[in-house]
Amino acid sequence: MLPLHGTAIFSRGVSTEGPSCVVRLRSPCDLHPTSAVDFALIRSQEELQEAAHARCDSVMIVSDDGLEQLPEAAYYARLIRVPSKFSYFADGDILGFHPQSWKFRTLYRRASKHNSILVTDRCNHYCLMCSQPPKDIDDRWLLDEIKTVLPLVAKDTQFICFTGGEPLLDWREFVEVLAVSRVQLPNTAIHVLSNGRAFVQDNVVAAWSALQHPILSVGIPIYSAVDHLHDYVVQARGAFDETVLGILKLVNASKSAWCCMRSRRRVSWRRANGWRAIFRS
Numbered sequence: 001m002l003p004l005h006g007t008a009i010f011s012r013g014v015s016t017e018g019p020s021c022v023v024r025l026r027s028p029c030d031l032h033p034t035s036a037v038d039f040a041l042i043r044s045q046e047e048l049q050e051a052a053h054a055r056c057d058s059v060m061i062v063s064d065d066g067l068e069q070l071p072e073a074a075y076y077a078r079l080i081r082v083p084s085k086f087s088y089f090a091d092g093d094i095l096g097f098h099p100q101s102w103k104f105r106t107l108y109r110r111a112s113k114h115n116s117i118l119v120t121d122r123c124n125h126y127c128l129m130c131s132q133p134p135k136d137i138d139d140r141w142l143l144d145e146i147k148t149v150l151p152l153v154a155k156d157t158q159f160i161c162f163t164g165g166e167p168l169l170d171w172r173e174f175v176e177v178l179a180v181s182r183v184q185l186p187n188t189a190i191h192v193l194s195n196g197r198a199f200v201q202d203n204v205v206a207a208w209s210a211l212q213h214p215i216l217s218v219g220i221p222i223y224s225a226v227d228h229l230h231d232y233v234v235q236a237r238g239a240f241d242e243t244v245l246g247i248l249k250l251v252n253a254s255k256s257a258w259c260c261m262r263s264r265r266r267v268s269w270r271r272a273n274g275w276r277a278i279f280r281s
């Protein structure tokens with residue numbers, strides 16, 4: 001499995017007022033025109049020299065050798081070195097870098113067909129099987145970071161998934177993210193993983209529908225056709241009723257969104273029939 005986060009070995013010259021600095025990696029020979037977020041991706045002394053010829057002033061070195069100590073490295077105002085286990089980094093990839101701790105996260109990989117972007121670690125469920133239990137933290141800065149990232153994503157990206165946590169907890173800001181996606185990546189299919197409860201609010205459904213995004217879908221899990229079983233799995237009383245009502249409102253109002261119901265367990269025919277009953281009601 002690819003490591004998607006880590007700590008840099010060395011950094012200088014990188015600063016930001018916010019909690020994260022967005023970095024887009026570019027091959028040294030493809031840096032025109034440069035953006036303030038572009039860093040040349042360097043793996044060798046030769047590439048270090050090549051980036052200097054391209055008048056690049058920001059580099060990310062992927063190497064276990066101390067290339068930042070070479071005389072050529074003195075040219076660069078901003079320099080980050082990460083371990084060679086991140087050798088999968090490629091032109092167009094985007095990272096979030098924290099200048100104080102030198103920690104970084106891979107936000108987007110151009111070569112991947114399945115980029116998932118974390119919207120929040122918060123959630124109004126506490127599912128028994130959750131692989132990343134919700135955190136009670138203020139991570140709304142992630143929404144601003146995503147809005148910075150989307151214009152940098154390759155225009156031919158076929159698919160992006162937004163996930164959490166529950167992406168619709170701050171639904172106004174998240175709908176803004178979807179609007180940016182629609183403008184910046186009009187040909188990219190957007191999928192949102194949600195527990196669906198936000199759609200019980202009419203204004204959320206109205207904002208979602210108003211996007212008129214042509215390739216927007218939402219995946220909403222329901223773990224049982226029996227209300228108290230679903231509520232038990234997600235550890236939230238009343239969740240089943242809100243989720244099902246939300247799905248019905250969304251299906252009724254939106255012509256440009258999809259809803260899908262899925263189960264992480266085997267579904268018996270009786271339960272499947274129960275699901276159909278939900279939609280009939």
Ligand code: SF4
Binds near residue numbers: 123124127134164166
């Ligand atoms: S809805 Fe998703 S993120 Fe929230 S607790 Fe359940 S599995 Fe975890």
